[in-house]
Amino acid sequence: MAWSVTLEIVDCASPSKLLSGAAVYSPYLTPTTGYADANGQYIIVDPTGLYDFVIVTISKPANEPCKDKKPNPNGDPGYINKNFTVDKVNDGKVQTVCLNKAPMPDCTQTAKPICFIVTATTGSPESVEVNRLRQLRDRVSAASGFGAQLIDMIYGEYAQ
Numbered sequence: 001m002a003w004s005v006t007l008e009i010v011d012c013a014s015p016s017k018l019l020s021g022a023a024v025y026s027p028y029l030t031p032t033t034g035y036a037d038a039n040g041q042y043i044i045v046d047p048t049g050l051y052d053f054v055i056v057t058i059s060k061p062a063n064e065p066c067k068d069k070k071p072n073p074n075g076d077p078g079y080i081n082k083n084f085t086v087d088k089v090n091d092g093k094v095q096t097v098c099l100n101k102a103p104m105p106d107c108t109q110t111a112k113p114i115c116f117i118v119t120a121t122t123g124s125p126e127s128v129e130v131n132r133l134r135q136l137r138d139r140v141s142a143a144s145g146f147g148a149q150l151i152d153m154i155y156g157e158y159a160q
Contacts (some may be wrong), residue, residue, distance in 0.1 A: 001049040003091035007084070009040045009058060012098035019099060025055040041094075044086045047135070053087045057121075060099055063105050065108035077102040081123045 011017040018040025025033045028051060029044065036042045044054060062078035062126065065071065079099035086095065102125075118133055121123045140147040 001044070003049060003088045004043055004045040005086045005088075005090045006094045007036070007042045007044060007056075007058070007086065007090075008059075008094050009036045009042065009095045010096060010098050011079075012100045015096070015098060022058055022060040022079075022099065024056050024058055026054050028054050029056070046088065049087065049088075055083055055086050056084050057097060058082050058084055058097055062102065062105075065105055069107055071104065071107050079118070082102045083123065084116045 009022045009024075011019060016051050016159045018036075018038075020036055020038045022036040022040065022042070022043070023033055024036065024042045024046075034042055042057065046054065059081040060079040065075040065077040065078040067075065075149070078101075080102050082097065082099055084097050118130050122129045124130070137151055141151045142148075
């Protein structure tokens, strides 16, 4: 039997602050990615009733927190991704999920490309896995001109 749960996505520090536009992702949902509405809400639906629960990843990415190597007063560092289990026992109910604000980046540092997939799966751009991949990238890039060219080609493909 079909079931649905409404997620209400808020800021953990200010629960009255609704996070419109937060992304909700799960490979088990159709569509796999959706976005919270202006009220910070997103409805999870299992029209087939096949699942007893669905794990979703909720994210709200950064929006230009730095500009010209300075903090951007109109920017936003975004929120730390969170995995959340939506259970069919809550059919017809509203579940509130809060996201923690991401730390403001050091705007004086040269921006390094972010690996969105690894960051999304580990929940943090500072996770052990992301840092290991950065170290590998830096070692390969510094090893030779070919290594640097290879990394640039990978980023070019990734960006597409």
